[in-house]
Structure formats: structure tokens, C-alpha cells
Amino acid sequence: MTKSPLLYVTGYRDRHQKIRWRFRRKGYAVHYFKSPYGSKEFEREYAACLQNDPQPIAGRKLIPGSVSDVISRYYADNAFLDLAPATQKVYRGVLEQFRTAFADTAMRSFDAERISRLMTAMRHKPHAAARLRKLLAQLFVIARRAKLVPHNFDPVRDTRPPKAGSGGYHRWTEDELAAFEAKHPLGTKPRLAFDLLLYGAQRSGDVRLMTHAMIARGRIRLDQSKTNNAVDIPIVEPLALSLAAGPLGASTLIETKYGQPFTEKGFYGMMKDACIDAGLPHCQPHGLRKAAARRCRESGCSDEEGMAITGHKTVKEYRLYAGSDARPEVADAAMRKVMANRSAKVATNGDQTVV
Structure with missing residues (x-):
């Protein structure tokens, strides 16, 4: 056997004692090179071997x-x-x-x-x-x-998994949302995708395949692809304006320049490029769903109300998305209630003392 500096490539002598070359990699089909070793054609064959998918396990x-x-x-x-x-x-x-x-x-x-x-x-x-x-x-x-x-x-x-410190995808802040909107105005494809993700509060996998039938009569109605959970939520004014501005595809709401639905990677790439253009390289499309949940929490929505919008099945998962950041306005209101209750008790105790 003759060794080659190329990974997975070895040489051997055939029955005529001529050196032949083959590509052998565990889990992949064996390839016998047809072109002379070192030629451009050989290099192209080698590149194709590296790009091949593994053999199906069934085989x-x-x-x-x-x-x-x-x-x-x-x-x-x-x-x-x-x-x-x-x-x-x-x-x-x-x-x-x-x-x-x-x-x-x-x-x-x-x-x-x-x-x-x-x-x-x-x-x-x-x-x-x-x-x-x-x-x-x-x-x-x-x-x-x-x-x-x-x-x-x-x-x-x-065993225990490592602790997740960041909580997953970054949850967009209001300043970041405003920065994206400023860079990508109504009538652009990134803005349409952005508004569907934010005001629809759905996963990218559902948004990129959303059809015209799913937004009929002023509501978003769909069965989520990941959980099969049904959602039925109103289309609010910002999203209605975005849908009116387009550009809308023929089959799906958001399509490629070739008139085809986006693939998972293609949709992510389009949105990630748009985030970078807006000066938000740390933001990702899935973080908009978390921003939608955060807005529900900050607006005082109950868990049940927020879950009706996002489609989460468990309170634990919804709260993970909605976040648990410090909320000074809620703390102030709570402390006012505490102090008011204390004052009422002091007044009551004082009245009893006088009696």
C-alpha cells in the first residue's frame, strides 16, 4: 500500500502491478480514482469525495x-x-x-x-x-x-448538563427593534419577515412557510410545525401595514428572488444579513419571538394570555421566553401596596389602642 499526503487517499497495485488510487473513509462509499494522480481532474474527483454524504446507515x-x-x-x-x-x-x-x-x-x-x-x-x-x-x-x-x-x-x-448562562437566543430590546426598523423600512423583504416574526410571535420555520390562507380575515391561523399547537391571533396595525407594503410572494408570503419558499438556511441567512446591516450582529431571528413574549409580560398579560399568542404549551417554556428581568415599575407598585397595607394595620392597631 502506498501512502498519500491527501486525507483518506491510499494507493495500491492492481493485478498488472500498476499503482491505482482510492478514497476510503469510514462510513462513506469507496471511490476509485479514474484520473492520473496529481492532475486537475484528480483534484476535482477528490473534492467531490470530500463533499459526498455518508452512506445511509440502512446499507x-x-x-x-x-x-x-x-x-x-x-x-x-x-x-x-x-x-x-x-x-x-x-x-x-x-x-x-x-x-x-x-x-x-x-x-x-x-x-x-x-x-x-x-x-x-x-x-x-x-x-x-x-x-x-x-x-x-x-x-x-x-x-x-x-x-x-x-x-x-x-x-x-x-449526570448533569452544563448550565446555560445566556438563556439561549438573545432577546431583542426595544432599542434593537427600533434600529432594525430604521434600517429596513416598510416595503422591504427583511422588514416583512421581521414584522411577521415579531407581531406574529411565531417560529422562523412557521413564518417562512406562511401562506396567504393563514392570514385571512385579519387573523393568523396555523398549526405550529414543531408542536402542532393551534394559534389564532389578530393581525395588529403594524403588521397589517407591513403586509400591505409587501413584497408578498405568490405561494408563501415571503419568497426568494426566484419565487420559491425560503429554505431554513436561506431564511436565516437573509435575516442574519439584515441584522448585520442594521448594526445588530448579535441578534438572530428567533430572538424576535422572545421579544414578543417579553412585550406580553411587560404589558401585564397573564401567562395564559401570552401563551395564546406565542403558542407555548407550558408556562415554564413561556416564562423562559418572556424573561425574568428586573421590572422596577412593578416593584414600585408592589412596594406601594406593601406600605399601604402596613399603614392600614398601624391605623387599625392605633384605633384599638385608643379604645
Whole structure:
């Protein structure tokens, strides 16, 4: 075998004793080069090999009890099949990345110590770590049920994910909202997307695929793609003005310059570029949903009222979005009530004393 400085490329002699070259990378299809080594054509073949997707797991032999085996079992289980398609996509992304790193590793080898090391290695991505830990717990449920690990083997229970200090995506402030509006006036595509995200209070995945039928008769009506939760909220004046100014697409409200719905990455890229142009490189589109929840909280909306707008299913999740920042005006009002109550008690006690 002849070594090459190119990663995954090795040479070998065929039956005519001529040196041939091949690309071999674990999990990927083997490629035998047709062009002479070092030529431009060879370089193009090599680049194509690096850009190829991994072979489908279904086409590879599974080792019983391995990470690949348990992930495949999870995909076929109701615990996964009952999830919304959008959630399945997110979970697949996490699990396939984990499978790439540990495909043939036995699940029983992931004890609490090893999982803790994984969590520590992901301290810079606390939310991703927490999601991986949650999915590992699901995998061990499957593994225990299939008797691939001992019935009492639950290493995830003895671990903790890294603490998330920032609370996820940045929640836009009023000054940041005003800066974006100043840079992107009505009648521009970024402003239309911005207003739908802010005044519609929905996720980017729902906004980018929103149709004309979903905004009929002055209301936004849709089933959220992530949770299947139904929302029915009024279109307020700022959003109505934005919709009137457009530009509206033919099939979806927001379309690319080619008249097609935005992909997930395309929509994010368009909004991220718009944030940078407005001098807000730290802001992201999902933070507008959090800003909408914050406005509900600051306006004195109850949890139930705010959740009817954002579509959150749990109070805990809604409050995470709405925030828990210091609110001096509420504290002032509360303290006035405390002092008024104290004064009333003093007056009552004084009256009793006089009697």
C-alpha cells in the first residue's frame, strides 16, 4: 500500500502491478480514482469525495447493542414516530452527529463517567449538550427494553448538563427593534419577515412557510410545525401595514428572488444579513419571538394570555421566553401596596389602642 499526503487517499497495485488510487473513509462509499494522480481532474474527483454524504446507515451492517443499532431502534419506536416532523428533524441531526462519532461503540460502554466527559466537552454549547443528554436517556430506555444493557442501567440519571448562562437566543430590546426598523423600512423583504416574526410571535420555520390562507380575515391561523399547537391571533396595525407594503410572494408570503419558499438556511441567512446591516450582529431571528413574549409580560398579560399568542404549551417554556428581568415599575407598585397595607394595620392597631 502506498501512502498519500491527501486525507483518506491510499494507493495500491492492481493485478498488472500498476499503482491505482482510492478514497476510503469510514462510513462513506469507496471511490476509485479514474484520473492520473496529481492532475486537475484528480483534484476535482477528490473534492467531490470530500463533499459526498455518508452512506445511509440502512446499507451498513449494524452491530447488535451498538449506538447505531439503538438509534435505528429509536427511529422505529413510537417515542420518535409520534413527534412532530420538525422535532424529528432536529433530533435526527443530533443523533446522526452522535452516530458518526460512535457508530459501532457499545451502548453499555457509555457509563455516567463517560457521559459526564461528553457534557464537559460541550460546555461551550450548553443547550446542545442538554439536548444530547435528553436523547441519550431515550436511547437507554430503548436499550433496556431490548435487553441490550442491564435492566437497571441508567447512567444518564447520574449526570448533569452544563448550565446555560445566556438563556439561549438573545432577546431583542426595544432599542434593537427600533434600529432594525430604521434600517429596513416598510416595503422591504427583511422588514416583512421581521414584522411577521415579531407581531406574529411565531417560529422562523412557521413564518417562512406562511401562506396567504393563514392570514385571512385579519387573523393568523396555523398549526405550529414543531408542536402542532393551534394559534389564532389578530393581525395588529403594524403588521397589517407591513403586509400591505409587501413584497408578498405568490405561494408563501415571503419568497426568494426566484419565487420559491425560503429554505431554513436561506431564511436565516437573509435575516442574519439584515441584522448585520442594521448594526445588530448579535441578534438572530428567533430572538424576535422572545421579544414578543417579553412585550406580553411587560404589558401585564397573564401567562395564559401570552401563551395564546406565542403558542407555548407550558408556562415554564413561556416564562423562559418572556424573561425574568428586573421590572422596577412593578416593584414600585408592589412596594406601594406593601406600605399601604402596613399603614392600614398601624391605623387599625392605633384605633384599638385608643379604645
